[in-house]
Every structure is written in structure tokens, then in C-alpha cells.
Amino acid sequence: MRRRLLLGSVGGLALARAARAQGTSGAWAPERPVRLLVGFAAGGSSDVTARLVAQAMGERLGQPVVVENRPGAAGNIAAEAVARAAPDGHTLLFGVSSALAANRALYKSLAFDTLRDFAPLSQVAVIPNLIVVNPALPVRSIPELIAYARANPGKLNYGSAGAGTSLHLASASFAARAGLDMVHVPYRGGAPAATDLIAGKIQMIASPMVEVIGAVQAGQLRALAVTTAKRSPLLPEVPTVAETLPGFEVPLWNGILAPAGTPPAAIVRLSDTIQDALRSEEVRRRLLEQGSEPAPSTPEQFADFIRAEIPRWAEIVRVSGAFAD
Known part of the structure; x- marks a missing residue:
């Protein structure tokens, strides 16, 4: 094949x-x-x-x-x-x-x-995928997200564009690497997942940057990290997941x-x-x-x-x- x-x-x-x-x-x-x-x-x-x-x-x-x-x-x-x-x-x-x-x-x-x-x-x-959370979630970095998720197993919901999509795999890979118990909520696209994240119905998504950068810049969402090997020139202050979990790249x-x-x-x-x-x-x-x-x-x-x-x-x-x- x-x-x-x-x-x-x-x-x-x-x-x-x-x-x-x-x-x-x-x-x-x-x-x-x-x-x-x-x-x-x-x-x-x-x-x-x-x-x-x-x-x-x-x-x-x-x-x-x-x-x-x-x-x-x-x-x-x-x-x-x-x-x-x-x-x-x-x-x-x-x-x-x-x-x-x-x-x-x-x-x-x-x-x-x-x-x-x-x-x-x-x-x-x-x-690049951008890991973003609702600002109501009391975390401002990937280490803080990991600590919060470990303290609250099964209570954090992450959205995706559907089961098996790249958004799903990015979040699932992150959870697996960090040893976290989080709940997957599939949608029929990234846009509705981002809408529900802004509304506070879910707590996190790993979304293509184009779908959420406007909400990040408007303060509706908080960016924690990118899933690429290097930081994005568009958001150079946002670290990579790999800076916390070496080798992580999706x-x-x-x-x-x-x-x-x-x-x-x-x-x-x-x-x-x-x-x-x-x-x-x-x-x-x-x-x-x-x-x-x-x-x-x-x-x-x-x-x-x-x-x-x-x-x-x-x-x-x-x-x-x-x-x-």
C-alpha cells in the first residue's frame, strides 16, 4: 500500500x-x-x-x-x-x-x-493549533492547566471539530502526555466549539489559530500555548506545549x-x-x-x-x- x-x-x-x-x-x-x-x-x-x-x-x-x-x-x-x-x-x-x-x-x-x-x-x-481556555478557568499557563486538571479529574471538558479531527487528537495527545483525565465534547466544526468555549459551556480547545485569534485578542479567550515545535510569529509571547512537555508537536x-x-x-x-x-x-x-x-x-x-x-x-x-x- x-x-x-x-x-x-x-x-x-x-x-x-x-x-x-x-x-x-x-x-x-x-x-x-x-x-x-x-x-x-x-x-x-x-x-x-x-x-x-x-x-x-x-x-x-x-x-x-x-x-x-x-x-x-x-x-x-x-x-x-x-x-x-x-x-x-x-x-x-x-x-x-x-x-x-x-x-x-x-x-x-x-x-x-x-x-x-x-x-x-x-x-x-x-x-498551528492554539490551546485556549475560557478566562473564567483559573489557569494562565500549561503547567497551571496540568495542575488544575490533575486536581479536578474528569471535570474539564475540551471541545473539538468532531471525533478523530486534528483538534481532537491535539487535545487527546496533550491529555495523554500530561496524564490528565478530561472529557471530550465533539462538535460538527471548530467554529461552534469555539462559540461554546466563549460561552463557558466547555473549558478548553486546541484550535487552529485562525478560528480563535480574534477572540484571544478581544480578551474572550486566554491563549496558553501552541502545538507546533516553534512559537508563532503572530503570538510570539505564547509558548509552545513542548516547553512544558518536551517533544510534543501536533x-x-x-x-x-x-x-x-x-x-x-x-x-x-x-x-x-x-x-x-x-x-x-x-x-x-x-x-x-x-x-x-x-x-x-x-x-x-x-x-x-x-x-x-x-x-x-x-x-x-x-x-x-x-x-x-
Whole structure:
């Protein structure tokens, strides 16, 4: 299985390279609006980023790129829909680390295979998770949170965008590493989880920075740490979890994929379009303002990246002890 290429076969990658070498990226153009499926609710990190990139793609393709939200099952519903879609370049997936990597270890069975059913186009961004709490919780640091949770086992509720999502795994991994007993409360997206956290219905989330940075800056939430290996330039005063729990790292990432079997010329044109959008000053600026790091890549680079991420996320799942039906 690991030897399978994400474009479906070695021949698929070779054809895409040949199309690029022959300058045929302009030979394909969409004949109607392109659908970009997002596996999470509107207003969350994936939705916000997808809409930003979709608008820039539409301007370059000459056809609208319409975001369609298909929330549920940690992104599996949207992924399955794209895997079964006609491979004509008009239906794409805004894929995330949970659906493309972690879910292979979380779910007993999936209706799609990441290494067989998709043609990767380009990675989009790497995103830090930000561990935030309701200000009413009497903690101001990760050590204080650990001490409070240990003193109150089973009384702290953390939210996520759904069972098995990257948000769930970040919090579950943190709890497992710190030896904490906390209760998971799944939502159908990160945005509703953040809303309930602000309202005090839950006490903590490990959320993509874009979803909560506004609330942090407004004083509605308190930021304790980021889950990346390094501090975020956007919030340099906020430490990493690893500064308390050495080696802890759960970064998020996303990218855009087409169904396997999509014509090589379409793969090249779509990939070039995404990369061009991500390198534009406007899109880069807006992603960086959200705390995301733009990461344009070729189909081959994105394929290699996903292949390497699958075992890494399997280990994160193992450490977290999380599972999904």
C-alpha cells in the first residue's frame, strides 16, 4: 500500500510531469464552476482558508470555484464524495491532516483510500493549533492547566471539530502526555466549539489559530500555548506545549486534491493555479495574518508529503489513545 502513488500510479505522475514539460498546463480549462468540498462547517479554519484560496483560483481559471461544506466524520464525508466524483477537474477536495492521514489509524474502515483515490494538486498551508481556555478557568499557563486538571479529574471538558479531527487528537495527545483525565465534547466544526468555549459551556480547545485569534485578542479567550515545535510569529509571547512537555508537536496542514484519474493536463493547470494563488501577495498576507504558513507545492511534492505524514499521524493517534467508529 505504501508504494502506491497518490496519483493512482507511477504512470499518472509521469503523465503529469510530461504535460508540464510540454507546456500544456493551459490546454485544459474548466467548462463550468468548480466545486471545492470542505469536510467541516462554515466559519472554521478549513472553510475560511478554502474560501480565500477558492476566490483566487476562480479569478485565475475564469470560472467560479464554489466552496461546498460537507461536515461530518472528521472530513470523511467530503473525502468520500470527491473520491467518487467524476475525475474531470470540476470537483476538488480541500483535504486536511485528519481526513488524509490520521483517519487511516482512527477508523476501522474507510470508504476511500488516500493512497489510491486522490490526485494531489498542491499543499495549501501549515497551521498551528492554539490551546485556549475560557478566562473564567483559573489557569494562565500549561503547567497551571496540568495542575488544575490533575486536581479536578474528569471535570474539564475540551471541545473539538468532531471525533478523530486534528483538534481532537491535539487535545487527546496533550491529555495523554500530561496524564490528565478530561472529557471530550465533539462538535460538527471548530467554529461552534469555539462559540461554546466563549460561552463557558466547555473549558478548553486546541484550535487552529485562525478560528480563535480574534477572540484571544478581544480578551474572550486566554491563549496558553501552541502545538507546533516553534512559537508563532503572530503570538510570539505564547509558548509552545513542548516547553512544558518536551517533544510534543501536533501541527495541522491542508491541501487540495482531485479524484484519481483526473487528466494530467487538468492536474497541471489546477496545481499551477493553486500555487500561483498562494504566492500572490494578497493571499500570502491574509494567510499569515491568520497564523497560517503558505506551503505551495507540486503534485509530486504534496504526494510525498502526505505519504510521510501517514505514519507520523498514526503515532499521534496511538499516543492519544483516541479512536472513532
